[in-house]
Amino acid sequence: MRRIKTFSAMVLIGTLLLIFFYSSLHLETSYSHKAGSEDFLKHPSFSSKRESVTKPPPDFHNVTVSAGLRQSIPQNRAYWNRLLYSALRRLDKGEDLFRDDSSWSRCRETNQELLQTNIHDITSYPVLFKDFLQGMDCRSPPVLINQSNNCISDEGKGDNQIFLLFAIKSTPGNFERRQAVRETWGREEVYKTGLRVRTVFFLGSSSLDDPDLGPLLSFEAQSFGDLLQWDFHESLLNLTLKMNMVLQWTLLNCPHVSFVFSGDDDVFVNTPALISYLQSLEPSKASRLYVGHVISTANPLRDPKSKYYIPLSFYDGPYPAYAGGGGFIISGALLRPLYYVSRVIPFFPIDDVYTGMCAKALNVAPEAHAGFQTFDVKEEDRENLCVHKDLILIHQRSPQQMKKLWKGIHSPFLTC
Ligand SMILES: *[C@@H]1O[C@H](CO)[C@@H](O)[C@H](O)[C@H]1NC(C)=O
Ligand SMILES: *[C@@H]1O[C@H](CO)[C@@H](O)[C@H](O)[C@H]1NC(C)=O
Numbered sequence: 001m002r003r004i005k006t007f008s009a010m011v012l013i014g015t016l017l018l019i020f021f022y023s024s025l026h027l028e029t030s031y032s033h034k035a036g037s038e039d040f041l042k043h044p045s046f047s048s049k050r051e052s053v054t055k056p057p058p059d060f061h062n063v064t065v066s067a068g069l070r071q072s073i074p075q076n077r078a079y080w081n082r083l084l085y086s087a088l089r090r091l092d093k094g095e096d097l098f099r100d101d102s103s104w105s106r107c108r109e110t111n112q113e114l115l116q117t118n119i120h121d122i123t124s125y126p127v128l129f130k131d132f133l134q135g136m137d138c139r140s141p142p143v144l145i146n147q148s149n150n151c152i153s154d155e156g157k158g159d160n161q162i163f164l165l166f167a168i169k170s171t172p173g174n175f176e177r178r179q180a181v182r183e184t185w186g187r188e189e190v191y192k193t194g195l196r197v198r199t200v201f202f203l204g205s206s207s208l209d210d211p212d213l214g215p216l217l218s219f220e221a222q223s224f225g226d227l228l229q230w231d232f233h234e235s236l237l238n239l240t241l242k243m244n245m246v247l248q249w250t251l252l253n254c255p256h257v258s259f260v261f262s263g264d265d266d267v268f269v270n271t272p273a274l275i276s277y278l279q280s281l282e283p284s285k286a287s288r289l290y291v292g293h294v295i296s297t298a299n300p301l302r303d304p305k306s307k308y309y310i311p312l313s314f315y316d317g318p319y320p321a322y323a324g325g326g327g328f329i330i331s332g333a334l335l336r337p338l339y340y341v342s343r344v345i346p347f348f349p350i351d352d353v354y355t356g357m358c359a360k361a362l363n364v365a366p367e368a369h370a371g372f373q374t375f376d377v378k379e380e381d382r383e384n385l386c387v388h389k390d391l392i393l394i395h396q397r398s399p400q401q402m403k404k405l406w407k408g409i410h411s412p413f414l415t416c
Helices: 002-035 038-042 067-072 079-092 112-118 127-134 150-154 177-182 214-224 238-255 271-279 331-341 351-361 385-390 399-409
Strands: 141-145 162-169 188-189 195-203 227-233 259-264 268-269 291-292 327-331 394-396
Touching: 067 271, 067 351, 112 127, 127 238, 141 214, 141 271, 162 177, 162 238, 177 195, 177 214, 177 399, 188 271, 195 238, 195 271, 214 227, 238 259, 238 331, 238 351, 259 268, 259 331, 268 399, 327 331, 331 351, 385 399
Parallel strands: 162 195, 162 259, 195 227
Antiparallel strands: 141 227, 188 195, 259 327, 268 394, 291 327
């Protein structure tokens, strides 16, 4: 009898506690509905449903966004600018900005109305741009091809550590380009001073209208062990997501790599020259390196026909200085801070501009290096081996040219 009484008392207390908890939750939500004009900008996934979070949240206590970024990006009515400042206000208040990104299947569902409410002229946006906006918060695509990764197993063994990781953005159909990279500058090799280089290709998925390359890719992945593929469609405006996967994958799988190259599969890289340059750096510089062909004073293109069109009501402001996405290098030590700060800064549809924004948020300025020619060299120098021998990166070369150049710059007969 006594037991039953104690039991019902406990049930009663439990229920009261639940009611109290529930109503305080409700109060909090109704309070925050009145909280501020930026509040309606919150994507539903911001108010994270924690129970479905599978990964541990990143440690946001260490994330700060520099005054430099805040000064360079105006606070105005454009949608992206509003999203940024809304996230910054929440960051500064110490709120947990960790977004529930475990729900790839649901992240695009809800925000049609949100977009229409917030962007007055969204109907005039190009179809692909609207599509980008809808998936702006989708950050964890399912894995299609994974590899057991030899960065990890080799790590911790001192001399075997990977010095340079080539993280190459490729697309499913580019078999020939990948093979040319494997046979030339991306060859896994131990360079003179014992420095190791490794190459991985980052792929999205083909669209439904494309022929099914799945079986060929599986074969390629098994043969070479250097493919990674996620289930998001290949497109220009999805490159920011791809770059984010580069950061995320490398951070998890090669956390101690010294340098990471991010670039396209059709550039030519003079790997020995790149390694000598990286080795020549002072330690203080080597740990905060972001180097490439720097575009320092760019502005959004407002011509709707341009490939890189950015509507004024989406983003209003200049671009920070950034390294051209054809190929640049970042220090391995920057992976973690870059990835964490990218969780605060909303995705921007141009991947290299986005990387520039994230770097600026960390007070890391891109360093211009004349050896990175992402817009190619003069017409008359395109076959000139001596010119190529002195450079680090050149955009863009066919697989055949790549092989010829690689052989040429290594020829014992070359006297320059
Ligand atoms: C991919 O493979 C690596 C190494 O085998 C493993 O640690 C990782 O958890 C895998 N990732 C996914 C998403 O399956
Ligand atoms: C990006 O990938 C997602 C997932 O496959 C797709 O739904 C979306 O259309 C792609 N975005 C663009 C702009 O192509």
